[in-house]
Every structure is written in structure tokens, then in C-alpha cells.
Amino acid sequence: MNIRHAKTFLLGAIVLSFLVSLGANHFNSYWLFIAYDIGINIILAVSLNLINGYTGQFSLGHAGFMAVGAYTAAVITNQFGELNAVFSGAVFLGALLAGGLIAAVAGLLVGIPTLRLRGDYLAIVTLGFGEIIRVIFQNMNAVGGARGLSVLHGWTNFFWAFGFAAVTVYVVTALVHSTYGRGFIAVRDDEVAASAMGINPTKYKVTAFVIGAFFTGIAGGLYAHSKQFITPGGFNFMQSIAIVVMVILGGMGNTIGVIIAAVLLTLLPEFLRPVAEYRMIIYSLLLIILMLTRPQGLFSLRKSPAK
Amino acid sequence: MSEFFQQLINGLALGSILALIALGYTMVYGILRFINFAHGDIFMLGAFAGFYLAPKVATVLPTPSIWTGLAVMGISMLICAAIGIVIEKLAYRPLRKRPKLTVLITAIGVSLLIEYTCQNSHVFGASPKSFPALIPSYPIRLGNLSLNSNQLIVLGVTLALLFALRIIVLKTKIGMAMRALAFNPEAAALMGINTDVVISFTFGLGSALAAAAGILFAVNYPSIDPLMGILPGLKAFVAAVLGGIGNLPGAALGGVIIGVTETLVAGYISSTYRDAIAFGILILILLVKPSGLLGKKEIEKV
Numbered sequence: 001m002n003i004r005h006a007k008t009f010l011l012g013a014i015v016l017s018f019l020v021s022l023g024a025n026h027f028n029s030y031w032l033f034i035a036y037d038i039g040i041n042i043i044l045a046v047s048l049n050l051i052n053g054y055t056g057q058f059s060l061g062h063a064g065f066m067a068v069g070a071y072t073a074a075v076i077t078n079q080f081g082e083l084n085a086v087f088s089g090a091v092f093l094g095a096l097l098a099g100g101l102i103a104a105v106a107g108l109l110v111g112i113p114t115l116r117l118r119g120d121y122l123a124i125v126t127l128g129f130g131e132i133i134r135v136i137f138q139n140m141n142a143v144g145g146a147r148g149l150s151v152l153h154g155w156t157n158f159f160w161a162f163g164f165a166a167v168t169v170y171v172v173t174a175l176v177h178s179t180y181g182r183g184f185i186a187v188r189d190d191e192v193a194a195s196a197m198g199i200n201p202t203k204y205k206v207t208a209f210v211i212g213a214f215f216t217g218i219a220g221g222l223y224a225h226s227k228q229f230i231t232p233g234g235f236n237f238m239q240s241i242a243i244v245v246m247v248i249l250g251g252m253g254n255t256i257g258v259i260i261a262a263v264l265l266t267l268l269p270e271f272l273r274p275v276a277e278y279r280m281i282i283y284s285l286l287l288i289i290l291m292l293t294r295p296q297g298l299f300s301l302r303k304s305p306a307k
Numbered sequence: 308m309s310e311f312f313q314q315l316i317n318g319l320a321l322g323s324i325l326a327l328i329a330l331g332y333t334m335v336y337g338i339l340r341f342i343n344f345a346h347g348d349i350f351m352l353g354a355f356a357g358f359y360l361a362p363k364v365a366t367v368l369p370t371p372s373i374w375t376g377l378a379v380m381g382i383s384m385l386i387c388a389a390i391g392i393v394i395e396k397l398a399y400r401p402l403r404k405r406p407k408l409t410v411l412i413t414a415i416g417v418s419l420l421i422e423y424t425c426q427n428s429h430v431f432g433a434s435p436k437s438f439p440a441l442i443p444s445y446p447i448r449l450g451n452l453s454l455n456s457n458q459l460i461v462l463g464v465t466l467a468l469l470f471a472l473r474i475i476v477l478k479t480k481i482g483m484a485m486r487a488l489a490f491n492p493e494a495a496a497l498m499g500i501n502t503d504v505v506i507s508f509t510f511g512l513g514s515a516l517a518a519a520a521g522i523l524f525a526v527n528y529p530s531i532d533p534l535m536g537i538l539p540g541l542k543a544f545v546a547a548v549l550g551g552i553g554n555l556p557g558a559a560l561g562g563v564i565i566g567v568t569e570t571l572v573a574g575y576i577s578s579t580y581r582d583a584i585a586f587g588i589l590i591l592i593l594l595v596k597p598s599g600l601l602g603k604k605e606i607e608k609v
Contacts, residue, residue: 058408113594119407120342124544125593128586131541135583146579237537241415248412280423287416292401295409 103217251297322566347540551602
């Protein structure tokens with residue numbers, strides 16, 4: 001994505017999503033909810049792409065951060081009753097940001113100890129953290145434990161979902177194209193060489209983790225207020241894998257590709273409904289064949305880095 | 308006090324099953340340096356192979372008897388060894404020179420493929436199945452302790468398999484080749500060791516042990532489903548890391564430690580936290596001693 005047009009893109013996307021949300025009543029509500037899912041999945045995939053793709057830290061615990069954001073935002077908005085449009089917007093924005101911040105703190109707590117690890121180990125430890133977060137929510141009776149939590153307000157709409165998707169895309173793109181952000185790519189390409197050039201790899205990895213977790217938390221909040229019911233089981237290992245698949249399919253470190261993949265993989269299940277039983281079989285085969293033939297992702301022109 | 312010993316025996320039975328799975332992880336990691344994510348699913352396939360074999364074997368041998376158990380376990384081990392070898396040939400071998408991340412993602416893909424194919428209603432179906440009684444089960448009273456003969460059989464079979472594995476790795480030619488490959492793959496290849504054969508053999512051996520673990524698990528907890536391998540697989544991996552990945556006695560030790568800790572926590576603190584214990588141990592060990600309890604520290608050269 002060309003960075004010079006990024007601000008125009010950001011404004012345009014936010015205005016457009018606002019205009020569309022005004023006319024949302026005219027749309028089929030079934031497709032409207034799928035559209036929210038698309039926005040949420042774009043946030044999830046693009047933020048994971050900052051960690052997995054640009055910084056090269058393979059994380060398998062994204063669903064955990066999503067759970068933190070979802071529960072935080074839901075607990076906050078559940079304190080409020082019926083509100084008018086402006087006030088509810090302010091409360092929702094605050095709740096989403098709070099969810100993002102708490103998720104970012106979780107990202108920091110997970111990141112500082114684990115990011116000394118590499119590759120396989122990091123993947124397993126992040127997976128472990130994701131599972132631990134899930135088990136903690138399962139044992140928290142204040143938020144319903146394993147029975148789940150009802151979210152009173154269905155405040156997620158086109159504007160919020162795509163507005164935040166646009167912000168995520170903008171922030172991640174602007175970040176990795178900035179002077180500071182080149183450090184992420186340097187850490188991915190060669191950690192030893194990067195640290196020889198005066199880049200502190202751990203600092204960059206933790207930064208990527210915290211920013212990624214922040215947006216994931218926001219996506220979790222949007223998810224909670226779209227589905228209006230959340231359970232710890234909904235944020236399991238499979239949910240993490242689903243986000244990872246979007247990033248891999250789109251091409252790690254390729255924002256446009258990842259967005260296309262997020263859209264396609266959200267829509268695909270709707271078209272595969274007649275063969276729903278074969279959906280995950282098709283996904284996993286796709287993943288294996290992709291790795292054997294095009295490890296750089298479907299929508300990437302770049303050759304995979306030779307190791 | 309007797310409750311403590313009771314829990315300890317339960318933990319040892321669970322731990323020895325985890326140890327058998329962990330050995331497969333650690334052997335593959337020792338040679339290829341990658342986590343075979345699909346290993347937990349081989350464990351599941353082992354249990355299902357037993358489920359479908361049991362009625363057939365029962366027509367030949369008296370059931371339940373120890374011979375039926377051994378026959379079912381043996382055949383299931385052979386089937387899973389073949390599956391392990393085929394997976395390595397089709398999915399991992401073409402990627403051997405690629406970045407580790409590519410192989411890791413492929414392994415996740417293989418794992419999902421096995422899980423969802425088996426959940427398909429035309430294959431095993433997603434609903435749990437009750438595993439038939441292969442071996443006679445007796446309650447045993449030992450003072451205040453009440454044991455089940457199955458638990459003792461699990462311990463006995465595990466010890467026998469560990470002993471057999473030790474002989475294969477330390478006393479046979481192919482075992483020596485495995486150790487050479489784990490030590491230095493290039494040098495081993497230069498010495499005329501056929502790397503592909505040794506890697507296939509390692510996958511076969513690991514998968515056979517996972518299948519045996521699957522049968523033992525199903526005998527002890529007789530409800531099996533296509534997703535039963537995920538958590539034991541992950542916990543066994545933690546066990547392998549705990550003992551020092553690439554180290555065979557370490558994997559067995561790690562399995563026992565995880566099994567016992569988990570059972571004690573479930574028994575004395577809260578059973579809802581049991582699935583988080585293994586991961587807590589993993590994070591702790593990686594922070595304090597990343598090379599594991601019995602592992603050697605690897606120095607990274609630039």
C-alpha cells in the first residue's frame with residue numbers, strides 16, 4: 001500500500017463506513033452481520049500480520065487477547081441501560097478502547113517473558129498463554145464462567161467495524177513504513193544483523209506484540225457487541241488458528257493480501273454451507289498445499305525469503 | 308495420606324501415557340528440529356484403530372483377555388507407524404530445506420486435516436464412542452488404596468515399551484544411525500547413513516509409541532472422539548520440553564512429572580484449572596531453564 005495515500009484512505013474509509021451505516025436499515029440483516037464479521041476479521045488479521053508477518057514472531061495465542069478485549073468491553077457496556085445514540089456511541093468507544101488497552105497490557109505481560117524465545121517455542125508458549133487466558137475466564141464466575149456472558153447491547157455496526165478496520169490498516173501500514181517501523185522488518189529478516197545495527201530486537205518484538213494485542217482486543221469488543229453472547233470456548237485454539245490461516249493465505253507481511261484473505265475466508269463459509277462438513281477439510285488441505293507450493297501466500301508477488 | 312497415594316497412582320498412569328507420546332515428539336525434534344503438531348492426532352488414530360480392530364480380534368481370541376489387548380495394541384501400532392511414515396513422506400519431506408515456519412504451519416495443517424477428516428460423518432463422526440473392554444479389569448485393594456488393574460497394566464506396558472525403545476536406540480544399528488543423525492545430520496550423511504530411511508524409521512517408531520499410548524488411554528478412559536488427541540498432544544509436547552527436547556529419558560521423566568502434577572492439582576485445588584497446569588509449567592521451564600531438566604544447553608552460532 002502506498003503510504004502517501006494512506007491518510008486519504010483512512011479518512012475516505014471512515015466517511016464511507018459512516019455513510020453506509022446510515023443506510024444499514026435497507027440491507028438484509030443476515031449479510032449485514034457477515035459484513036461486521038468481515039470488518040472484525042480484517043482487524044484481527046492485519047494486527048496479527050504485524051506480529052507474524054512483519055516482525056516474524058509466530059504467535060498462536062491471538063484468540064486469548066481477543067477474549068480479554070471482548071470480556072472487558074462487554075463488562076463495561078453491560079453496566080449501562082438504554083442510552084441515546086450519541087451517549088451510547090461515546091460509551092461504546094470508551095469500552096472498546098478499554099478492551100484494547102487491557103488486551104495490550106496482557107500482550108505486554110505475555111510478551112516480555114516469552115519473546116526471548118524463537119520459532120517453534122514461541123508458537124507453543126503463545127498457544128499456552130491463549131489457553132491459560134481461556135481457562136481463567138472459564139473459572140471467573142463474575143463473567144458467567146463456562147456458561148458464557150450475555151452482552152446487552154448490540155452496538156457494533158458498519159461504522160464501528162469498518163472504521164476500526166480502517167484505523168488498524170492505517171496504523172499498521174504507517175508504522176511499518178516509518179523509519180522506526182523498518183526495525184520490525186529488520187528483526188524478522190535477521191535478528192542478529194539487526195541487533196548489530198543497533199536495533200533492540202526484544203523492544204521491537206514487544207512493541208509489535210502490544211500494538212497487535214491492542215487492536216485484537218478492540219476486535220474482540222466489536223465481536224462481543226455483534227454476537228451479543230460470548231463464551232470462553234469461543235476463544236479457543238481453533239479461533240487463533242483461523243486468524244493465522246488468514247495471515248498465511250494472504251501472505252505474511254503483505255497487508256493488502258491479508259485483507260483480501262480475511263474477506264474471502266469470512267465469505268467462503270457462507271458459500272460452502274451446503275458442504276459445511278467439508279469446510280475445515282478444504283481449509284487444512286489448502287494450508288498444506290499452499291505451504292508446499294506457494295509459502296509466500298496466495299496474494300503475494302514477493303518470493304519467499306530464502307533461508 | 309492414602310488419598311495422596313491414590314492420586315499419585317492416577318497421576319503415574321496418566322503420566323506414563325503422556326511419556327509415550329512425548330517420546331515421539333522428542334525423537335522427531337532431535338533429528339529434524341521441528342514440532343510434529345500432528346503427533347497428538349496419531350495418538351487419537353491409535354485409539355480409533357483399536358476401536359475398529361477390537362471386534363475383529365474378538366472373533367479370533369477370547370475377549371476380554373490380556374492377549375486381545377496385546378494383539379489390538381500391536382496391530383494398531385503397526386497401522387499408526389505406517390500412517391506416520393506416509394505423513395512424513397508426503398507433507399514434511401518436500402519441505403526439509405525450507406524455513407522452519409513453513410514446516411510448522413504445514414504440521415498444523417496436517418493436524419487439522421486429520422482432525423476434521425475424522426470428524427466427518429463418513430469417517431468416524433464427531434460424537435464420542437465408547438471403547439470396548441479389551442482386557443479384564445479388576446479392582447485391587449492394597450491397604451487403604453483402591454487401585455484398578457488397568458492402571459497397573461498401563462504402568463507395566465509403558466515400562467516394557469520404554470525398555471524396548473532403549474534397546475532399539477542404544478543397541479541396534481538403526482538406533483546408532485538415529486543418534487548419529489541427531490548429533491550431526493551432515494556428518495551422518497557423509498558417513499554413508501541413508502538419512503531418509505532413518506527419518507522414516509524415527510517417524511514410524513514415534514507413531515507406534517503414540518498408538519500404544521492411544522490404546523492405553525482408551526483402556527483407562529473408555530470414551531474416544533476425533534479431538535481427543537489435541538490436549539494430550541500439547542501436554543506431551545510440554546513434557547518433552549520439560550525433560551529437555553531431544554532427550555529420551557527426559558521425555559519420559561517430563562511426562563510423569565506433568566501427569567502427576569496435573570492429577571494432584573485437579574485433586575487438591577481445582578479440576579477446572581487442570582488444563583492450564585501443563586502450560587504454566589511450560590512457561591516456567593522456558594523462563595528458568597529453557598534447555599529442560601536433562602537437556603544440554605545449545606550454543607547458537609552466528
